[in-house]
Amino acid sequence: MTLSDVQNGLAAQGYVADDRLAMALHLAQALGRPLLLEGPAGVGKTEVAKVMAGWRDARLIRLQCYEGLDASHAIYEWNYQRQLLAIRASEARGGAREAELFSDEYLLKRPLLEAILEESPPVLLIDEIDRADEEFEAYLLEILSDFQVTIPELGTIKAKVRPVVILTANGTRDLSDALRRRCLYSFLDYPSRDRELAILRARMPQIEGLLARQIVDVVQALRKEDLEKTPGIAEMLDWAAALSGLGVNDLAQSRGEVQATLVCLLKTAADYDAAPPEVMDRLIGKVA
Amino acid sequence: MQVTRFPARASGLADRMSGFIAHLRANGLRVGPRETGDALAALTVVDATDAHQARQALCSVLAGDAEDWRRFDELFDAYWFNAGKQRAGMTQNAHVRVQSAKPVIWQQQNAASDEISGENDQIGAPGAADGDADGIDGHLIAIRTTNLSRRDLRELMDEQALKQAETAALRLARAIRDRRSRRRRRSMRGRSLDMRRIQRASLARGGEPMDLFRRTRPPRPMRIVALCDVSGSMTVYARVFLAFLKGLIGSGAEADAYLFHTRLMRVTDALRDHDTLRAAGRLSLMAEGFGGGTDISGSLEGFLSGYGARALNGRTIVLILSDGYCSSDPQALGDVLARIQRKARRIVWLNPLKGWESYAPVAAAMQAALPHLDAHLPANTLEALAALEPQFRKL
Known part of the structure; x- marks a missing residue:
């Protein structure tokens, strides 16, 4: 597998990746290392994992x-209820074998263990790792560096095949150095105008060239405004879908629809107030 | 930035790569031998002769956070293309950045490094002739400007000032922290009796209240988030304030510290270092651009959208240590303070200028900020900081 394979694979899934991201994904697969993606909300960090899964099938x-x-929620847990039932049942039958109680059958597999037990390499997405507590990062270290889980009653379970691991973070907390050192790193920023246009074309080919350009320009201009929640790519796509659903062909001709569909882009009351019709008119006037 | 000379006698890729790793480490990236191996492994799976691909691959492997990620290109050029120390007669590569495109500070560094390396070549040549096994070629040449800023910061923290600041900070933290809850909880020595439990226990003794249980009001710690301005106009006070922050973090209270000038960085972990000098060293690495312009509202904005979600809650006191001279729009400062005010309990602005006799908050930024502050207090010396204690009790 080469770098261009990765680029083509992502493109085939409708994901427009910049060179650096493609390189990071390529290395993550070639070296078998987890990849840490950071960046503002709504730039497609989670989407990367979905697309990877889709492409690799x-x-x-x-x-x-x-x-x-x-x-117990992330790695594994023993199924206590079933264990108790089994004890009761075997008491009735006579001759309980306690070794059976800690077998595979009574193990509840949570996502991380599941990823390790999989036969063909899955894509493991650990989303918004910075929301979890710092202690949880320590649990991850064993899994991310050696791809193994230690269960005291069963022993160490090693991964049959290395999963492709993608971690995402928004920067609400500093991640520990230990975790960062085990990962490859890539930073995703808001896309440039050309790349955003390419994303819109890839995702919604039905949108006309003029409208697509206008949508992207307005969103790009809106990102420069002083907003509490900067609209991401997902918001841009929502807005485009809303506009095309309403049959808009030219933003300059249909100001009413633009104001009505702003709910797709602006997600707080303060932002909504910050973009009154005059401001939108100015933005549209600039791009039209 | 520290510039490393390309080791002319390096024998192969591995040798040069370890030189590159050392170069990155000198510039503050946290990389070690393990990363050297990773970097070499990464080059085997890409087209290593393509500088563009190699650059991106190394960036993914070696950068640890967003800051490293942004600086990587410059560091890469500096080492592999000698961009930090342009030599006459060097083959011009397509990937070498044009000098004029770089910021002014970069050009100054070029001049400085040329000077230093010139001296170094003279020293280095006889050393090599003597048959020095290690060779002088590979060693680090620190840039004069970097050195200066680093030494300044280290001098900021002498033992005595640190002690004074620590006690001042400790007192302040205590004054803020000692907020008793209104509810009572059971405890061994409390002032009031827990009648409910006493009665319940008395049943076992035939209704005689033999065991006395007590209740007390548990303390509810306040969190302190301190944001300290380290821009040019604040340089004089930085000495006091950095020591103060160190004391605050060391006080045992729940505290979080940030520095800002045109951008914001979290320094809590660096300040927690017990070794004062090492803490200062780490700080000086972080405070790159220390003593430049200020963008208070931008920095606060960055704080709010990033760390703010976790750092702020209804029991947080936000301390802003700044003189309020700011290059950004005053209205923006007012807005962002209003948003912080909604999330935090109190905002206190410690202003070194307020200690002056005839000071009035006429700067536009301060005017915009004032309505959102719970207190605007003077703080220009350690003594002034220590004197704030009664004010903090009132908050």
Whole structure:
């Protein structure tokens, strides 16, 4: 597999990646190392994993991190209810074998263990790792460096095949150096005008050239405005879908629809106030 | 930035790569021998003769965070294309950046490094003739300007000032921290009796209240988030304030510290270092651009959108240490303070200028900020900081 394979594969899935991201993904696969993606919200970090899974025709295993996430929700847990039932049943039958209680059958596999047990390499997405507590990062270290999980009752389970691991972070907390050192790193920023246009074309080929250019220009201009929540690529695509659904062909001709569909782009009341019709008129006037 | 000379006698790729890793380490990236191996492995799976591909591959492997990611190109050019130290007669490569496109500070560094390397060549030549096994070629040449800023920062923290600042910060942290909850919780020595439990326990003794249980009000710690301005106009006070931050972090209170000038960086971990000198060293690495312009609202904006989500809650006091001289739009400062105000309990602005006799907050930025502040207090010396304690009790 070469770099151009990765680029073509992503393009075939409708994901427009810049050179650096493609390189990082290529290395992640070639070297078998996890890849840490950072960047603002809505630039397609999570989408990368989905696209990778689609392209490699692999299973996508997703672990959404949150505050308080612990090993029993992320790695494995024993199925206590079933174990208790089994004890009762074997008491009734007579002759219980306690070794059976800690076998595969009673193990609840959570995403990380599942990814390791998979027969063909899956794509493991650990989403928003910075939301999880710092202690949870320590759990991840063994899995990310050696691709193995140690269960005291069963021993160490090694991965049969290395999964492709993608971690995403928004920068709400500093990640530990130990975790960073185990990962390749790539930073995704808001796309340039040309790349955003390419993304829009790839995702919605039905949108006409003029409208596509206008949409991208307005969103790019809006990102420079002082907003609380800067619109990302996902918001841009939503807006484009809304506009094309309403049958808009030219933003300058249909100001009413533009104002009505701004809910797709602006997600807080303050931002909504910051973009009154005059501002939008100015932005559209600039790009039209 | 520190510039490393390309080791002329390096024998092969591995040798040069380890030189590159050392170069990155000298410039503050956290890389080691393991990364050298990774970098070489990465080059085997890409077209290593294509400088563009090699650059991107090495960037993915060696950069650790967004800051490294942005600086990598410059560091890469500096080492592999000698961009930090342009030599006459060097073959012009398509990938060498045009000198004029670089910021002014970069050109100054070029001049400085040329000078230094000139001296070094003279020293280096006899050393090599003597048969020095290691060779002088590979060693690091620090740029004069970098050296200066680093030494300055280190001098900022002498033992005594640090102690004074620590006690001042400790007192302040205590004054803020000592907020008792209104609720009561059971405890061994409390002031009031826990009648409910006493009665419940008395049942076992036939209704005689033999065991006395007590309740007390548990302390509820306040969090402190300190944002310190280290721009040019604040250089005089930086000495006091950095020591103050160090004291604040070391005080045992839940505290978080940030420095900002035109951008913001979190320094809590660096300040937590017990070795004062090493902490200062780490700080000086971070405070790159220390003493430049200020963008208060931009930095606060960055804080709010990044760390703010975790750092701020209803029990947080935000301390801003700045003189309020700011290059950005005053209205923006007011807006961002209003947003912080919604998320935090109190905002306190410690202003070194306020200690002056005839100071009035006429700077446009301060005017915009004032309505959102819970307190605007003077702080230009350690003594002034220590005197703030009663003010903080009132907050």
